[in-house]
Amino acid sequence: MTQPELLGYLGGKPCVLVPTMGYLHDGHLSLVRRAKQFSQEHGIPSVATIFVNPTQFNDPSDLAKYPRDIERDKGFLEAEGLDVVYIPAVDEVYPPGVDCSVPLPDVATKPRLEDEHRPGHFEGVCQVLVRLFEMCDAKAAVFGEKDWQQLQVARAIVKQQGLDVEILPGETVREPDGLAMSSRNVHLNEKEHAQALAISRAIREGGREPSWREAERLMKRILTDADMTVDYAVVREATGLTANPDEAPGMTYRCVITARSGGVRLLDNGPWPV
Ligand code: PAF
Secondary structure, rough: HHHHHHHHOOOOOOOEEEEOOOOOHHHHHHHHHHHOOOOOOOHEEEEEOOOOOHHOOOHHHHOOOOOOOOOHHHHHHHOOOOOEEEOOHHHHOOOOOOOOOOOOOOOHOOOOOHHHHOOOOOHHHHHHHHHHHEEEEEEEEEEEEEOOHHHHHHHHHHHHHHHOOOOEOOOOOOOOOOOOOOHHHHHOOOHHHHHHHHHHHHHHHHHHHHOOOHHHHHHHHHHHHHOOEEEEEEEOOOOOOOOOOOOOOOOOOEEEEEEOOOOOOEEEEEEEEE
């Protein structure tokens, strides 16, 4: 299906969108169910995009090894009863010769979390979101809470660009052992998977620690004791993600972690205090 075909199918109605990069798991499917609910409440169609966005990968090997299985994904989405699966080509999203870059909101550049560890990543995420929202005429879009900074970036870019798109958060879905679901989990061997459980444990225990400084120390200790490499394990004000609780009193806060098990980079987060 091309973009004009998609718009023809939507028949002038805006949609509720679930943007994905495919290789769907139960986490995505819970976002799809959230979209279906919104679709029913507002009488508009639900659309999922599958697009492995080349501009958000700062490491070309990461893009090359990104897992893909379109047929399996389509089967999952059809089973959920989603109205349309749109799989745009790179040239449709980024027409050759057209500059699709957008200025970045502060939450995409200031927190020194994913912005620092994946330079260029949010440039790519922001441009693809603005393009997909436009191309699909999105009235709402669902984003998983697992990628907490991305969720805040999505909210901020919509505001900054003056787009009329409601951002709907979807709760993190976990494996029975606590590991947050991610397309990257398939790259974990048994030992790395066992190590990676330290992340959700750190989030849980950090959230229960009444002092935010102690919570940060505790999360780091839990991760390093499990031989994980910690990119960051911090407690921050939940929306701007720059300030610690002392710098931004009276707000809501989030424990945010990125750590590596073997070569696999994993993200998770949870409320502080719980
Ligand atoms: O979270 C993802 O899968 C991607 O970053 C997204 C939101 C689909 C943009 O390419």
